[in-house]
Amino acid sequence: xxxxxxxxxxxxxxxxxxxxxxxxxxxxxxxxxxxxxxxxxxxxxxxxxxxxxxxxxxxxxxxxxxxxxxxxxxxxxxxxxxxxxxxxxxxxxxxxxxxxxxxxxxxxxxxxxxxxxxxxxxxxxxxxxxxxxxxxxxxxxxxxxxxxxxxxxxxxxxxxxxxxxxxxxxxxxxxxxxxxxxxxxxxxxxxxxxxxxxxxxxxxxxxxxxxxxxxxxxxxxxxxxxxxxxxxxxxxxxxxxxxxxxxxxxxxxxxxxxxxxxxxxxxxxxxxxxxxxxxxxxxxxxxxxxxxxxxxxxxxxxxxxxxxxxxxxxxxxxxxxxxxxxxxxxxxxxxxxxxxxxxxxxxxxxxxxxxxxxxxxxxxxxxxxxxxxxxxxxxxxxxxxxxxxxxxxxxxxxxxxxxx
Numbered sequence: 145x146x147x148x149x150x151x152x153x154x155x156x157x158x159x160x161x162x163x164x165x166x167x168x169x170x171x172x173x174x175x176x177x178x179x180x181x182x183x184x185x186x187x188x189x190x191x192x193x194x195x196x197x198x199x200x201x202x203x204x205x206x207x208x209x210x211x212x213x214x215x216x217x218x219x220x221x222x223x224x225x226x227x228x229x230x231x232x233x234x235x236x237x238x239x240x241x242x243x244x245x246x247x248x249x250x251x252x253x254x255x256x257x258x259x260x261x262x263x264x265x266x267x268x269x270x271x272x273x274x275x276x277x278x279x280x281x282x283x284x285x286x287x288x289x290x291x292x293x294x295x296x297x298x299x300x301x302x303x304x305x306x307x308x309x310x311x312x313x314x315x316x317x318x319x320x321x322x323x324x325x326x327x328x329x330x331x332x333x334x335x336x337x338x339x340x341x342x343x344x345x346x347x348x349x350x351x352x353x354x355x356x357x358x359x360x361x362x363x364x365x366x367x368x369x370x371x372x373x374x375x376x377x378x379x380x381x382x383x384x385x386x387x388x389x390x391x392x393x394x395x396x397x398x399x400x401x402x403x404x405x406x407x408x409x410x411x412x413x414x415x416x417x418x419x420x421x422x423x424x425x426x427x428x429x430x431x432x433x434x435x436x437x438x439x440x441x442x443x444x445x446x447x448x449x450x451x452x453x454x455x456x457x458x459x460x461x462x463x464x465x466x467x468x469x470x471x472x473x474x475x476x477x478x479x480x481x482x483x484x485x486x487x488x489x490x491x492x493x494x495x496x497x498x499x500x501x502x503x504x505x506x507x508x509x510x511x512x513x514x515x516x517x518x519x520x521x522x523x524x525x526x527x528x529x530x531x532x533x534x535x536x537x538x539x540x541x542x543x544x545x546x547x548x
Contacts, residue, residue, distance in 0.1 A: 153218035158245040159191035165234035167200040169255035170209040181215035183265025198234035199223040232342030239328035259367035267360040268318035277355030279318035284365040287524035288424040303535035306402035312347040341387030361412035365421030382498040389487040431510035438503020445500035449486035471511035473534040481542040
């Protein structure tokens with residue numbers, strides 16, 4: 145892929161790289177850029193470091209805002225050609241540059257972060273120097289922030305690939321220079337990974353690569369641009385779930401040997417955290433309406449892709465009174481497992497299969513909101529953990545039906 149690069153300090157070698165992927169983030173990018181520089185200077189002064197903005201040809205002045213931020217650490221700007229967008233496309237440019245610079249460690253932080261501190265750089269990079277190949281973030285999040293992570297990303301990666309990584313789509317990660325090379329050369333790369341699928345793709349590739357992985361507690365909640373769970377999720381949903389389903393096909397030999405999940409080491413001291421994340425507004429009625437809107441069209445596909453027992457239960461859920469609505473975790477697990485099986489079997493129907501699962505996702509999130517409305521964040525977290533256990537208990541349902 146073509147790219148455009150500006151390297152005013154002519155940096156040709158680095159030990160640590162901090163990458164900031166962006167697309168029209170001129171308003172937000174100065175803050176994480178400044179904090180990244182402070183973190184590198186404070187904790188890694190004896191290492192050669194560089195901050196790289198990997199951009200999607202932003203037209204709002206992101207490049208100018210990045211270079212205009214005063215930093216002690218040198219900066220490089222790399223952009224995809226005009227018309228090429230997607231976080232994955234940006235990270236591919238980052239992987240290439242990390243390998244080219246011979247860096248030992250790379251940290252990626254989102255451009256819209258408002259809660260990053262210099263310590264985030266330390267906590268994401270330091271485990272790499274202690275021989276961890278991949279570092280996932282661990283932070284306090286509001287119970288309605290990250291609903292795709294809570295209802296799909298975490299339970300699926302845990303129950304299928306056998307590792308408990310709480311934020312597999314966290315966005316802020318660390319990895320070794322060797323892993324950058326693995327990511328750059330990996331054969332499992334497609335348009336979904338090039339966009340929203342890249343975060344969970346990195347997590348799954350790292351798990352299946354067998355490198356030591358850990359989670360790093362970042363000490364503060366993730367504060368960034370949040371979305372109402374009832375807002376339009378179709379592109380992100382399809383690309384994240386499609387990436388997981390495709391990875392299940394690619395790594396079948398790996399996960400078929402796994403039965404139960406195992407915990408992942410946590411780096412950093414997380415006890416005593418009292419800072420609460422900002423509230424995330426949620427509109428339960430809008431979630432329910434999106435579920436209802438997709439029923440008529442979805443039923444036809446569900447009849448084809450779900451076993452009779454699953455289809456019958458989905459039909460029962462569809463008839464429930466919205467005030468007493470309940471979408472059981474074991475049904476949700478079997479829906480996603482059935483979707484994965486159909487996705488693996490039918491290349492021509494994959495887009496339709498993913499589309500059909502969107503209204504069921506809204507129904508599941510609506511049920512989660514009803515169940516957790518009166519719960520504290522800790523209680524909601526315990527409920528998510530219970531859901532994951534249900535997914536693991538339902539794994540034989542997947543194993544019995546998986547093709548090949």
